[in-house]
Structures are given as C-alpha cells and as structure tokens.
Amino acid sequence: MFHVGILIILLGHFVGLLTPIAVFEALGISHGAKQILAIVAGGGAGIFCFIGMVLLIHRRLFDPRIRKNSSFADTAILLLLFAQLILGFCTIPVSLQHLDGHEMVKFMNWVQGIVTFKADAYEFVVDTALVFKIHLTLGLFIFTIFPFTRLVHFFSAPFGYIFRRQYQIVRRRET
Numbered sequence: 053m054f055h056v057g058i059l060i061i062l063l064g065h066f067v068g069l070l071t072p073i074a075v076f077e078a079l080g081i082s083h084g085a086k087q088i089l090a091i092v093a094g095g096g097a098g099i100f101c102f103i104g105m106v107l108l109i110h111r112r113l114f115d116p117r118i119r120k121n122s123s124f125a126d127t128a129i130l131l132l133l134f135a136q137l138i139l140g141f142c143t144i145p146v147s148l149q150h151l152d153g154h155e156m157v158k159f160m161n162w163v164q165g166i167v168t169f170k171a172d173a174y175e176f177v178v179d180t181a182l183v184f185k186i187h188l189t190l191g192l193f194i195f196t197i198f199p200f201t202r203l204v205h206f207f208s209a210p211f212g213y214i215f216r217r218q219y220q221i222v223r224r225r226e227t
Contacts, residue, residue: 054108057101064094069163083153091147098140105134129201132194139187146181
C-alpha cells in the first residue's frame with residue numbers, strides 16, 4: 053500500500069508541477085480543476101500511503117528481526133517520509149481555500165524555476181502559507197539525502213521480476 057500510494061503521489065507531483073502551464077491551458081484544463089484533481093487524487097493516494105506507512109513503521113520498530121537489521125538511517129528516513137506525508141495532508145485545508153488554482157500556479161512556477169536554474173524562483177513562494185514552506189523545505193531535504201538512504205532502491209526496483217515469464221522451480225529430492 054505504501055509503495056502504490058507514494059508512487060502515485062510522486063507521479064502527481066512531477067506531472068502537476070513540471071508540466072508547463074501552457075500545456076494545461078492548451079488541453080483546456082483550468083487551474084481550479086487541476087487544484088481539485090490534486091486534492092482528490094493526492095488525498096486518496098495519501099490515505100493509501102498513510103496506511104501502508106503505519107504498517108511499515110510498526111514493522112520496523114516492533115518486529116525484533118527487522119529492528120535488529122535496521123540502521124538509524126532506515127528508521128529516520130521512514131519517519132521523515134511520514135512527517136512529509138502528514139504535512140501534505142495539512143496542506144489540503146489551505147488548498148481548499150484557494151480553489152481558483154492561483155496557489156498551485158505559484159508552486160508550478162517555483163518548481164519550473166528551480167529546474168531551469170532561475171535564481172529568483174523563491175519569489176514565487178514567498179507569500180504562501182507556512183505549511184507549504186515547511187512541506188517544500190522537508191521535501192528538498194529528503195531529495196538531498198535520497199542517494200544516501202535506502203530510498204535509492206527506487207532506481208533499482210526489480211522491474212524484470214514484474215515482467216518475467218512464469219516458471220516453476222523444481223527441486224530434486226535427495227534420498
């Protein structure tokens with residue numbers, strides 16, 4: 053549940069924030085409609101992710117075998133992701149106050165400014181709510197430490213396993 057939820061959230065953030073505004077306008081998708089889609093789809097995926105994350109944290113902290121084989125970084129990154137997820141939920145009430153999509157456009161401009169190395173990209177988010185600024189800061193921190201944690205398994209996921217042909221392992225019995 054965690055993996056499905058987090059992948060949907062990540063995909064939504066990447067598509068929603070990195071797609072140029074002109075593309076949404078050309079498709080006839082208003083900023084308000086995009087805002088509502090983000091709240092509904094992101095909220096739903098967040099609930100799915102939350103349930104999975106609670107199960108993962110419980111397993112990591114209370115299963116003796118898993119806990120013994122877990123490093124501080126393994127537990128810390130899980131708790132950081134949990135905090136980020138909670139912050140994401142906390143942005144929903146604020147987003148519901150801006151259903152015209154104006155705030156969403158600020159974040160799109162900010163992200164696109166960062167990706168295109170605009171030094172003044174921060175100006176887009178200066179006047180946004182504190183919960184968004186904390187969410188952005190923690191997200192950038194997680195993005196920075198990503199390569200040094202087990203999150204890097206995102207790039208080494210066993211996709212071959214998913215698409216392999218079915219086979220059965222047969223073992224010989226020794227007499």
